Amino acid sequence: MELTVFTPQQVTVDNDGFSQVVTMLMLHMEGGNAVELKVYVMPGGSVQIFVDGQVSFEQAQAITQAVMAQLQASGIAFREIGTVEQHRDGVSHVHITGGVHVRH
Amino acid sequence: MPCNLAVSITKAAVSEAHLRAILTPEVILPLIEAYLRLPGVLHAERVTLQRQGDAIVVTVGRVTMTIREGRVETQATRGDVRAQELTDGISALVAGIADALFAQQIRAALTPFGTVAAEQVTVDNDGVSQVVTMLTMTLM
Structure with a gap:
């Protein structure tokens, strides 16, 4: 499975009825399965980005970096960006209350 | 999210400056107006609401609050419980608007990738229960 990140392009989109020029960043996974991206927007301006699916950590890392680049290109100025961490024991992150969560 | 499945x-x-910049007077003025119209917020007090440059000045009875870049400054008598109540209410409102x-x-920045679903969920964030916005999308 190969992940290709295309060069960002400026395109005009319709965003809830508003015409906007945005940076489009396309990700393509050759022969890949669906990848789920979850972004938790927390109070006070912080976010946690989860990549899930049948992908390797390196692919998840590339997807996360592409997402961060897209957010920054749209004018969101992050004061800090943590490293992309492989999900394992000891990585602190949000858990949905009452959601499915197997101990790890 | 079933985080036991997450890869990264x-x-x-x-x-804070980024969040404050979102809170322009044009955006927050109608929301403060709507908040003050909610049942129970006002106690039959006289209210004035006006824009002064980059600030919004709200006067409720003898309490005057100036809201600028997400910060609320209140002019009232020291120890005025009503002033504290109003300040807390407006401050929480402004923080909620910023979030x-x-x-x-x-969400808008992610739309080039595809359809983004949004929902409010309660999470446990290092032992603190918080209501957050969860954005989900599937990259095929």
């Missing part, structure tokens, strides 16, 4: 996790944060607008901004 990344954290990032914007500056909602930031989530909207993130």
Whole structure:
């Protein structure tokens, strides 16, 4: 499975009825399965980005970096960006209350 | 999210200045007006609401609050319980507006990737229960 990140392009989109020029960043996974991206927007301006699916950590890392680049290109100025961490024991992150969560 | 399935996790944060910049008078004025119209917020007090440059000045009875870049400054008699109550209410409202607008901004920025679903969920964040916006999308 190969992940290709295309060069960002400026395109005009319709965003809830508003015409906007945005940076489009396309990700393509050759022969890949669906990848789920979850972004938790927390109070006070912080976010946690989860990549899930049948992908390797390196692919998840590339997807996360592409997402961060897209957010920054749209004018969101992050004061800090943590490293992309492989999900394992000891990585602190949000858990949905009452959601499915197997101990790890 | 069933986090036992997640492959990677990344954290990032914007500056307070970024959030404050979202809170323009044009955006927050109608929301403050709507808040003051909610049942129970006012106690039959006289209210004036006006824009002064980059600030909004709200006067409720003898309490005057100036809201500028997300900060609320209150002029009232020291120890005035009503002033504290109003300040707390407006401050919480303004913080909530900033969070909602930031989530909207993130969602809009992700639309080039595809359809983004949004929902409010309660999470356990290092032992603190928080209501957050969860944006989900599937990259095929």
